[in-house]
Amino acid sequence: MSFLFAGAVQAEEALSPEALEIANQLNCPVCQGQSVRDSNSELARQMRQLIQQKLDTGESREEILQYFADRYGVSVLREPPRQGHFWVLWWGPVVGLAAGILLLVLYFRRRDAAASGIEEPVAPEELRRVEQLLEPEGRVR
Numbered sequence: 001m002s003f004l005f006a007g008a009v010q011a012e013e014a015l016s017p018e019a020l021e022i023a024n025q026l027n028c029p030v031c032q033g034q035s036v037r038d039s040n041s042e043l044a045r046q047m048r049q050l051i052q053q054k055l056d057t058g059e060s061r062e063e064i065l066q067y068f069a070d071r072y073g074v075s076v077l078r079e080p081p082r083q084g085h086f087w088v089l090w091w092g093p094v095v096g097l098a099a100g101i102l103l104l105v106l107y108f109r110r111r112d113a114a115a116s117g118i119e120e121p122v123a124p125e126e127l128r129r130v131e132q133l134l135e136p137e138g139r140v141r
Contacts, residue, residue: 019052022064025079029072 015023020037026047028039036044036051047068054064068076 015048015052016055018061019048019055022051022055022061023048025065025077026068027076027078029076035078 023037023044024035026036028034028036028041028044028047030041030043031039034044036047051064054067059067065077074080
């Protein structure tokens with residue numbers, strides 16, 4: 001059992017820290033929710049080796065990420081790009097939170113204004129007018 005673990009460690013040690021970092025920024029196309037770095041699938045192993053080869057030939061991190069995005073689609077990137085319609089993914093939650101806070105503030109202000117209207121004292125003239133309309137038994141004339 002330790003022989004299998006040692007073989008896996010040696011395979012991982014052949015990759016540079018930069019290659020592992022790039023592999024961590026990519027979703028495995030086969031394994032849902034796992035990065036290429038964490039996945040044990042054959043495709044993920046091949047992708048890690050390809051990343052290392054591309055780094056050895058002098059390609060930059062952006063070029064490597066773009067290569068995989070072109071090949072597998074933008075969904076392979078763990079962090080969507082901050083351009084085009086992807087801005088909605090980045091700023092949508094912030095706008096939604098701000099709108100929710102604004103609605104809560106408006107709701108509480110309106111509620112406080114309505115509650116303060118109920119608590120106003122009744123003018124003495126209004127009380128006399130209501131008493132005149134009521135008979136001693138409490139019925140309306």
